[in-house]
Amino acid sequence: MDSLFKSHGALTFPFTAERIYSLSMEDRESRLRINDMNLDELLCLNTSDYLWSSDDENGCMSVLDLSNKVVGLYMCYDGGYLTTINFFHEKCKAKGLEFEIVMVYMPFAGPVKWLQSRVNEALVKHEISWWVLPFNDKVSRRLSRLFSAYYHRNDKMIILGPNNSFAEKLGLEVMCCYGIRGYPFARECIVDRKFAKLRSVTLESVLLIISEEHNYYVLDKDGDRVPVSELLGRNIILYLDYLDPTPIAQVYDQLVNWYPKLKAKDPEFEVVFISYGAPRGIVDERYYKMPWLSVPFPSGHSEHVNIKQLFLEWEDKYPTLIAFGKDGLLRSRRANLHLKLDGIDAFPFQGYLRREMFLDFNELNHFFY
Template identity: 25%
Template sequence: MAEDESVLNNNEGFNDLMLLLGGSSSSRDYLVRNTGEKVEIDKLKGKKLGIYFSTSSCFYCRQFTPHLVAVYNELSSKGDFEVIHVSADINAGEYHSYFDKMPWLSIPFSDSEKREELREMFGVEWYPYLVILDENGEVLTAEGVEIIKTFGSEGYPFTPERIEEMKEAALNPSLRSILVSPSRDFVISNHGKKVPVSELEGKVVGLYFFSPSYGPCLEFTPKLLEFYNKLKDMGESIEIVTIGVPGHSEDEDEDEEESFKERVMNMPWHALPWRDGKSMVLAQYFDLHILPALVIVGPDGKIATYNAVEDIEDYGIPAYPFTPEKLSKLAEKEKAGWPQKVKHPLHDEHELVLTFWSSFRCDGCMEIGHRWAFYCKECGFHLHPKCALGEELERKGGGGPTMNKLVKFLQSLLQAFVAVFKKLLRF
């Protein structure tokens, strides 16, 4: 997480809040809430401040703002952290419509001179941008957006020492550190009951990253449901926690939230609340590139596998409980009949060797893959077996990915293009 040296070096401290936030060419000594209430700047003395630069026309701002809201609400009980919105909007109506979704303070839209002054002062070149100041006005970080995405409210009080502590803790995760937040130590059952995370400890737990508006998630859920019910019938101790991944900006969030709640009611397991502060943190931590994703946490609280979706689709019940040993044996059977080496026109410099990987990105279709890849060690080049062998895989493969999966991938790719197109239209 590289800091913006220009901010840290050129703005060593802002202990005069009136000079920092007050009117540039007026006597304004207040900030405003979205209700119109005026809050005296002097009341912010002794608080940590997040100076939040964003604009309603920025898709990434509209994606990030709900997560910052969740973190702000979790920290509100402390009473010593405040966010000040500095808008880059040029239209008052757009500013007010966007600010209506924010529970914090703002530089008045009418004070465009101060808004521009702050942008120049902090060297803002992109949005969203979040600078965090300590209670003495010292800059703690200019990487507030990345910190909120990565650590959520657990990054508080956002000091360098705390961030280093969180980085070290992330190297040895446990089920509790994964699911519990400062304001919540439970998950929600499909009937809305609060279930303590402690009741899940000692079991195999699947973290199901799911978007209620994304086709591949809707297609996989019935398979996961069948898999889960079979294991329960067998007496296995497995639990699943659905983690909602928004597919849209907060402009469409209300409809998506209702869809998420409705679908969760039909899943016989648990979930995190919609837009929970942990959701983005976990998506960031597990570096999700594709949905659906199913992270498996073993009874010992350690990560068994980072995505069991393909394991369930390819192997079904025999993949359980997804230990490296179990998956390795299945993978050995899977590769039966495949050549150990191939030459491929996408990489004709060297032979590609069949190699086992926990995960990789295929340089052919650019999709994330798991288990076997045809690999060039010299160049770091990977190909899925389906991309390297094509139709030959159908004839010789031992139960691995099939052309049907390739069709599904192309369908997913088309859906992704449609989603991106819609986002561009809203930009």
């Protein structure tokens, strides 16, 4: 009951089972509709209502006018991201990119007046001009439930597209990760751009960059040279991993099991190992017994690959299987996960790439929290 009161406030009265059930159902319905909600619904306002500027110089703007713009709904928990958001807001204005900030006080770290005073002082100090919703306990608690701000206890920003065209729950995370390049700070827009770039990456472009000093060849299990040109027109998996002995070598062990099954399904299929190097200076003996092809190492480390073209900005190097189709185009950046979930039926990984990217972008939550 205590946690329910904290999240719903006076709405829990008269504290009966029926009331609690009713509140739970209301929240459930709201979450199901969250991507279709417009600014006035989220703020419990009418479209004819007005929001006032934080600096009293820019006057006011109607909720209806704001709804026609890209709006960042800044749920200010402690003001920790206030200057960061203002930095990108100013960058957008300087480039003529339409972007308005609406700030909502989320006073869950202390008394309401204390938070308002602290945030207002910061707004004045940094000469920030945003639209501000006067504190409304009902609205703040409702937003915290819809977007889990109360439980994370961190500032959040929801990006609302013009005329309710999209709602991005990870607006702050996208902004901090991509900066002004991420405008309008929605994952779907970033995915579209990144997907287009990844679709231009070919097996040949990756392997030729790696193998340039080796006259464009890789090595088979016996150490004999195999020209990169012989891999074109075939289903290929690039196996990226560290050379160090590790107590857990899941991808390696799984690939040893999958490799003969994949070869049985497609005799022309092949795996090419690319080393991340051996940070501890020791090479696991297993890598000298690999049944598949490999880029010559130690000189064939992944620094010879343009890693940025294969991975997202915040990702570190990790063991993975990257699949290319017979057309030489990228099919999957997480082929090992699909093989683990769907078995050999996942091969040759048609239609996975775009879906993977949306799942990868959900990791932004963990990246920040």
